[in-house]
Amino acid sequence: MVFQCQRDSWARQFTTRVVSCRAAELRPEGGGGPVSGFQVVLEDTILFPEGGGQPDDRGLIGDVPVLRVTRRGPEAVHFVRAALEPGTEVLLSLDWERRFDHMQQHSGACPLTPALGRAVLSWEELGRQRSIIELDTPSMTAEQIEALERSVNEKIRERVPVTVRELAADDPDIETVRSRGLPDDHVGPVRVIDIEGIDSNMCCGTHVSNLSDLQVIKLLGTEKGKKNKTNLVFLAGNRVLKSLEQSHSTEKALTSLLKNGPGEHVEAVKRLQSSVKLLQKNNLNLLRDMAVLIARDFKSKPVPSQLFVLHRKEGDSEFMNIIANEIGTEETLLFLTVGDDKEAGLFLLAGPVEAVENLGPRVAELLGGKGAGKRGRFQGKATNMSRRGEVEALLQAFTSSGSPEA
Known part of the structure; x- marks a missing residue:
């Protein structure tokens, strides 16, 4: 094979x-x-x-x-x-570009694997972006990652040869090489990859002929793996250059947007985040005040209606619940919605317990959404806010006749 x-x-x-x-x-x-x-x-x-x-x-x-x-x-x-x-x-x-990329990643894992020892469980390329080595350890320190990266890149600069041998299945030399076993359907000679002075292992993949062909290896760090395992993420060769090119393009774009040098990007973003948080807080307070005013305006009418309907593009569940709390739902049926008036959003139906229990599921169905409720409140997400008019007609009919079948 x-x-x-x-x-x-x-x-x-x-x-x-x-x-x-x-x-x-x-x-x-x-x-x-x-x-x-x-x-x-x-x-x-x-x-x-x-x-x-x-x-x-x-x-x-x-x-x-x-x-x-x-x-x-x-x-x-x-x-x-x-x-x-x-x-x-x-x-x-x-397709040479694809092949050479795979050769660099596959060969790049080889000098990393023996240095990591028995902790290595598997390795895998993830698309055309990065590669991972799965480790049977809960973590690696930054110092360990830095030392490993430095060691492997030294071997690349030393131009260590990579050679391929084909051995018969019964050759005693097979016992001296690292192996995870052969496939059950394997036939023919066994392929062994030798990296001079570093490793000798069975492998079916394509490889460079010298570690210098890897150009460079960059360890990007670790990610939490499955069941207390750790994934070591790395790039080799041209992927490092492509990653650098992408990072440089991002840096240029941020420099243009933030109007400062690359060294000031982090602080500039922190300032923007603080400003956004303050604006969000102020906006939330304004929405709360608006909700109270809307409710008081409704209650100030000489003869309050049995049905109150309101839609706002801006708002959230708290905004709707404040209105419901302020108006009171013992006698009034409220239908409140927030979000895009033709797409998705949130809804709240509030009012007498029996009426809400009967009408809530029908309102959710008309809006193409899902919801749940208790004690006179039924709220949820809607995918089709353009049908609010149909809901309002249903509620108008109910308040006129007192029947959910109206």
């Missing part, structure tokens, strides 16, 4: 023959319905099938795009949209 992509990870084109082609379906990684196409097996391939924590390659068979490559026993299965005739000689072309 050694393919040309593993013998020569730098090969970008390769001529081979089609062995078989059969109809199949592919379920896209991002979701959606299955894609109809064909599973193609070649005599050999430079397109790596996913495995060992490394994603699969992309490329072309002739001019036909390869959408997925998976391993099936000793075979690499290429999924394509067009049928290919068995026996046909074809030229494979590799």
Whole structure:
């Protein structure tokens, strides 16, 4: 189970023959319905099938795009949209940018792993953004992370060679290399990756030929993992450069928005946060005062209506409940809403207990929302505020007839 992509990870084109082609379906990684196409097996391939924590390659068979490559026993299965005739000689072309990125991340994990020892449980690339190593430890200190990053980058500067060996399954040398075991369906020679003076391990992935090809490794820190585990997040090679470019673009944008230098960004944002908190507090106080005034205005009328309806774009649940508390709900039925008048928002139905119990679920249904209530209050979220008029008509009919079936 050694393919040309593993013998020569730098090969970008390769001529081979089609062995078989059969109809199949592919379920896209991002979701959606299955894609109809064909599973193609070649005599050999430079397109790596996913495995060992490394994603699969992309490329072309002739001019036909390869959408997925998976391993099936000793075979690499290429999924394509067009049928290919068995026996046909074809030229494979590799998506080199994707491959080299994977090579750098995969090889970057190798000098990190032995330094972390038995704490390593697994490693995985996350899309095209970052990679993680899962550790069987609750934490790592900043000092440990800094020392590890410094050590690995020293090895990169020393241009440590990376070589590949193919050993027979019964070769005694296999016992001397680090391994997590072979797949149950493994056949053929065993592939061993040697990093001179650092590590020797079984691995199916594609690798650089010298640690200098990694350029640099940056440890971004740790994240809390599952069940008291820790995820060590890292970038290698071109991902470090892309991350730096993105950070620089963000820095330039913030400099323009905040009107100060990069060294003052944090303090400027803190000042803005303080201002926003103060504005929010003042706004909340104004809404509370407004709620009291709205309620008092209603109660000051010579003959208060049995139904009070109010909608405001600005507001929250507290705003509505203040109005309900101030007006009182023993005799008056209140229907209050806040939010966008045509989209989503919040609602409150308050009034006599029996009336609210009967009408609450119907109001929620009309507004396309959900709610709950007790003691004469029924409130919740609505997804269709444009139907407020229908709710008001229902409540008008009820207050006129005294029946929820009106």
